[in-house]
Amino acid sequence: MKVLMKGNEALAEAAIRSGCRHFFGYPITPQTELAAYMSKRMPKIGGTYLQAESEIAAVNMVLGASAAGVRAMTSSSSPGISLKSEGISYMAGSDLPALIINVQRGGPGLGGIQPSQADYWQATKATGHGDFQILVFAPSTVQEMVDLVSGAFDAADRWRMPAMILADGMLGQMMEPVTLPEEDGKPLPEKDWCANGHQDRREHHVINSLYLTPDKLEDLVVERYKRYEQVKAQEQRAEEYLVEDADTVIVAYGASSRVVRSAVNKAREQGRKVGLIRPITLWPFPVDALQKAAAHARNFLVVEMSMGQMVDDVKLSIDCKVPVHFFGRTGGIIPTPAEVLGEIEKLA
Amino acid sequence: MKDMNIVFAGFGGQGVLFAGKVAAYVGLIEGQEISWLPSYGPEMRGGTANCSVCISENPIGSPLVTNPNVLVAMNLPSLDRFLDAVEPGGTVILDSSLIDREISRTDITVHRVPASRLAEENGLQGLANMILTGKLFREFPCSPDALDQAIQKCVPARKAQMLDLNRKAVALGAEQ
Numbered sequence: 307m308k309v310l311m312k313g314n315e316a317l318a319e320a321a322i323r324s325g326c327r328h329f330f331g332y333p334i335t336p337q338t339e340l341a342a343y344m345s346k347r348m349p350k351i352g353g354t355y356l357q358a359e360s361e362i363a364a365v366n367m368v369l370g371a372s373a374a375g376v377r378a379m380t381s382s383s384s385p386g387i388s389l390k391s392e393g394i395s396y397m398a399g400s401d402l403p404a405l406i407i408n409v410q411r412g413g414p415g416l417g418g419i420q421p422s423q424a425d426y427w428q429a430t431k432a433t434g435h436g437d438f439q440i441l442v443f444a445p446s447t448v449q450e451m452v453d454l455v456s457g458a459f460d461a462a463d464r465w466r467m468p469a470m471i472l473a474d475g476m477l478g479q480m481m482e483p484v485t486l487p488e489e490d491g492k493p494l495p496e497k498d499w500c501a502n503g504h505q506d507r508r509e510h511h512v513i514n515s516l517y518l519t520p521d522k523l524e525d526l527v528v529e530r531y532k533r534y535e536q537v538k539a540q541e542q543r544a545e546e547y548l549v550e551d552a553d554t555v556i557v558a559y560g561a562s563s564r565v566v567r568s569a570v571n572k573a574r575e576q577g578r579k580v581g582l583i584r585p586i587t588l589w590p591f592p593v594d595a596l597q598k599a600a601a602h603a604r605n606f607l608v609v610e611m612s613m614g615q616m617v618d619d620v621k622l623s624i625d626c627k628v629p630v631h632f633f634g635r636t637g638g639i640i641p642t643p644a645e646v647l648g649e650i651e652k653l654a
Numbered sequence: 655m656k657d658m659n660i661v662f663a664g665f666g667g668q669g670v671l672f673a674g675k676v677a678a679y680v681g682l683i684e685g686q687e688i689s690w691l692p693s694y695g696p697e698m699r700g701g702t703a704n705c706s707v708c709i710s711e712n713p714i715g716s717p718l719v720t721n722p723n724v725l726v727a728m729n730l731p732s733l734d735r736f737l738d739a740v741e742p743g744g745t746v747i748l749d750s751s752l753i754d755r756e757i758s759r760t761d762i763t764v765h766r767v768p769a770s771r772l773a774e775e776n777g778l779q780g781l782a783n784m785i786l787t788g789k790l791f792r793e794f795p796c797s798p799d800a801l802d803q804a805i806q807k808c809v810p811a812r813k814a815q816m817l818d819l820n821r822k823a824v825a826l827g828a829e830q
Contacts, residue, residue, distance in 0.1 A: 307682070307683075308682065310675070310678060310679060310682060310688075310690065310807075335694070335695070336694055419694070419695050420695065475694070476691065476717070476718070479691065479692055479694050480689055480690060480691040480692075480717050481675070481678065481689070481690040481691075482688070482689050482690075482714075482717075483682050483688060564714070564715050564716050564717065565715060565716040565718075566715075567713075567715045568715025568716050569715075571715065640716070640718050642716070642718075642720050643715060643716055644720075
């Protein structure tokens with residue numbers, strides 16, 4: 307039988323079953339159950355759980371562990387992710403894979419502790435300074451949190467870049483039935499670049515993000531951006547729900563996509579042709595799915611728990627061919643299906 | 655089972671989150687889609703706590719219940735907060751030992767169960783939540799074993815002695 311698990315705990319167990327044995331964290335609501343779960347499980351399976359002295363320390367421990375070639379992760383919530391952004395930039399600049407989980411809460415500043423999606427820009431545009439991107443996955447159910455974890459680790463390894471799971475307080479705190487994958491026990495992919503002990507049997511591997519020669523640094527960044535183009539071509543994912551004949555296409559991810567799905571069902575009962583595109587990857591953004599829908603939709607409506615941070619990506623994806631509207635709540639408020647239905651009716 | 659959007663609400667410590675988890679497991683055992691969403695944050699420390707439980711044949715959209723068709727209220731502030739939101743035709747189950755209030759709405763069914771007093775009188779201290787849960791599944795029947803299995807899932811092994819007390823509490827609630 308399926309088990310009931312909180313999203314936060316499901317993320318932790320899924321990471322363990324994906325071969326992660328190194329977790330470094332620091333408590334913050336609404337993410338803390340994830341770290342608490344790790345603190346119980348890791349010692350029993352020979353893994354490392356470490357509560358660092360700060361978020362910055364924790365993310366730099368992830369950097370070190372990843373440089374040594376092991377699967378490593380950290381988790382936090384919005385203000386903590388801001389602190390981790392330095393380490394994330396360093397990992398991107400060192401081509402290191404890692405998994406970072408953000409269980410978003412209201413901001414800016416310390417903000418609040420209720421669910422929010424106001425870190426979209428941070429996750430997809432600027433998780434730190436410099437020219438770089440990270441992979442960003444957006445689950446919408448507890449089961450999907452489980453399913454995306456191992457894929458996120460694999461993609462991070464494949465492309466040698468940090469990956470983030472962008473969740474929120476609702477998904478982290480809620481319980482739903484889940485089926486957990488069995489750990490297959492297969493060895494993780496070989497990391498022929500890592501800085502582990504080699505007893506002088508090979509050349510040194512250097513893991514570094516400091517390049518004082520501009521030409522060298524430019525070459526590295528340009529190479530990375532060529533890789534990003536491949537990532538964009540290969541990793542985009544979105545769920546399309548009743549989009550095929552839709553006049554109004556709603557774009558929403560994570561917690562708000564659940565609210566939208568309820569509203570779409572109600573709108574369909576009224577005979578309205580409404581569909582939902584739910585980005586599963588926020589970077590790379592699922593441009594292809596949106597372009598396809600723009601061929602027949604008359605309106606797009608973006609629904610977020612923020613002031614509209616995803617709107618620009620939607621407009622750019624469809625070259626503004628169709629009007630893009632926005633409805634959002636912020637500060638920790640979860641919109642209701644009735645509110646979204648009201649917005650749908652306005653567009654009819 | 656019929657589709658249920660339940661809010662369990664009361665003081666922190668009365669076990670509303672636990673009761674919600676038991677109800678969620680009943681739905682799961684019955685083969686339904688379910689979700690459980692707690693309130694979290696400062697209100698849990700001495701104030702009011704609540705959780706939303708959705709049980710449905712269909713995938714759950716928003717797990718946040720804003721208009722419950724069932725409200726289980728364990729104190730007056732919780733009743734005050736959620737009563738107006740209960741769907742017309744909905745059901746309120748309340749602990750009448752702690753809530754002394756007339757309800758003027760006539761479009762809902764109200765069940766008054768003196769759960770705290772019954773718990774006190776029957777050696778079931780702290781189990782008013784499960785007495786109300788017993789009443790809940792009396793009014794919205796599940797298969798005979800589902801509630802018992804759900805309790806077994808939710809009572810941790812280190813508190814095995816609580817298993818029979820929980821069973822006694824739901825049985826008592828079902829008689830009300």
